[in-house]
Amino acid sequence: MRKFNLKSLFKKQSSPDFQYSRLEYVSSIAELPKELGDSIFIVKRGKIDRWVVFKCPNNCGNRVEVNLMKNQYPFWRLKVKGNKVTLSPSIIVEGCNAHFWLTESRVEWFKFENKDYYERANDKH
Numbered sequence: 001m002r003k004f005n006l007k008s009l010f011k012k013q014s015s016p017d018f019q020y021s022r023l024e025y026v027s028s029i030a031e032l033p034k035e036l037g038d039s040i041f042i043v044k045r046g047k048i049d050r051w052v053v054f055k056c057p058n059n060c061g062n063r064v065e066v067n068l069m070k071n072q073y074p075f076w077r078l079k080v081k082g083n084k085v086t087l088s089p090s091i092i093v094e095g096c097n098a099h100f101w102l103t104e105s106r107v108e109w110f111k112f113e114n115k116d117y118y119e120r121a122n123d124k125h
């Protein structure tokens with residue numbers, strides 16, 4: 001269990017935005033490599049997108065697994081344009097509490113002062 005502390009919070013919020021460079025498809029979570037690198041993986045079986053998986057952008061070592069299946073809660077909406085991935089709503093990583101938006105494969109850290117939440121929550125994709 002990771003302990004939450006102010007120092008890591010400060011570090012996290014001052015992290016630069018991060019860009020994932022590749023998009024790869026696999027057919028199950030078990031096929032994912034140990035090291036995800038700077039790739040975003042979409043787990044797709046049949047015609048159904050199930051998960052989006054990538055390493056936590058604050059380099060804590062966590063693997064972020066984002067559910068896309070609407071019969072499980074919570075689920076996220078996925079948009080793929082070219083090889084760029086957009087997810088909504090924002091993502092909070094359990095364990096390290098990183099909070100960010102993934103927009104066209106770029107990590108944008110959530111900032112309360114931007115009123116991100118309220119603006120984008122009403123933005124229907």
Ligand SMILES: [Zn+2]
Pocket residue numbers: 056057058059060061062093096097098
């Ligand atoms: Zn993390």
